[in-house]
Amino acid sequence: MAEEGVHVLADQATIGTELGALVAAKAKEAVASRGVFTIAVSGGSTTKIFCQEMLKHADVGWEKWRVFMADERLVPLDHEDCNYKGYKEGLVGSVPLAAEHIYPINPSLSVEAAAEDYTQKLKQVFSEDVPVFDMVLLGMGPDGHTASLFPGHKLLQERTLLVAPISDSPKPPPNRVTLTLKVLNRARCAVFVCTGESKAANVKVVLEGNEQDNPLPAALVQPLDGELHWYLDSAAASQLSQQ
Numbered sequence: 626m627a628e629e630g631v632h633v634l635a636d637q638a639t640i641g642t643e644l645g646a647l648v649a650a651k652a653k654e655a656v657a658s659r660g661v662f663t664i665a666v667s668g669g670s671t672t673k674i675f676c677q678e679m680l681k682h683a684d685v686g687w688e689k690w691r692v693f694m695a696d697e698r699l700v701p702l703d704h705e706d707c708n709y710k711g712y713k714e715g716l717v718g719s720v721p722l723a724a725e726h727i728y729p730i731n732p733s734l735s736v737e738a739a740a741e742d743y744t745q746k747l748k749q750v751f752s753e754d755v756p757v758f759d760m761v762l763l764g765m766g767p768d769g770h771t772a773s774l775f776p777g778h779k780l781l782q783e784r785t786l787l788v789a790p791i792s793d794s795p796k797p798p799p800n801r802v803t804l805t806l807k808v809l810n811r812a813r814c815a816v817f818v819c820t821g822e823s824k825a826a827n828v829k830v831v832l833e834g835n836e837q838d839n840p841l842p843a844a845l846v847q848p849l850d851g852e853l854h855w856y857l858d859s860a861a862a863s864q865l866s867q868q
């Protein structure tokens with residue numbers, strides 16, 4: 626299993642292989658020691674990389690997985706923009722993960738009520754006051770956002786909610802729910818997957834910048850007591866001074 630840190634790999638396929646190995650190791654370890662593997666997953670390009678790769682792993686205790694969305698768009702569950710749909714279609718039926726162990730938001734509610742409802746879903750699975758995920762799998766947008774935590778947004782200061790509503794997301798669609806930094810930073814392992822040239826400038830800012838005053842959202846993911854991994858392809862890493 627890879628040590629925590631920044632992993633620069635040639636391309637998306639190699640990232641998939643390495644990510645799959647890390648997820649498999651963490652899942653087996655979690656199931657062996659706690660009887661369950663809890664993971665929060667993201668939308669965007671990460672969905673496909675993760676699902677395609679995990680189909681190759683049969684022995685990761687799929688029956689014991691509990692999969693939450695790190696963030697979700699407030700759209701019907703069969704909508705192309707729905708992150709849950711991507712994971713359900715990508716995994717259920719192909720691996721022994723039960724559909725009811727992937728937790729969707731309720732898109733028929735207001736965004737505020739959907740966030741509260743998702744908080745209750747977390748509480749059904751986690752006994753801690755603040756859920757401790759075995760893994761949070763994150764992407765980063767070209768602007769430095771992660772989950773639905775956007776640069777300069779007031780949600781970066783949220784200290785109470787576990788799941789927050791957002792109705793002014795600069796990335797469409799505007800209505801979303803997101804895990805807050807309070808939850809992301811309690812994870813045992815936070816993993817970023819970032820590919821492509823469009824991410825390169827802010828990958829450098831996050832990993833090498835000194836922005837004490839106004840850090841980008843992705844830079845604020847710093848698990849208090851867990852590992853942090855960044856998987857980059859050579860394009861996303863192209864502006865780093867050390868590769």
Ligand SMILES: O=C(O)[C@H](O)[C@@H](O)[C@H](O)[C@H](O)COP(=O)(O)O
Pocket residue numbers: 667668669670671696697698708763764765766767770771772773796
């Ligand atoms: O919008 C979502 O649903 C996300 O979960 C989001 O945070 C995503 O991970 C990043 O925008 C990176 O997306 P890409 O990997 O597609 O660039």
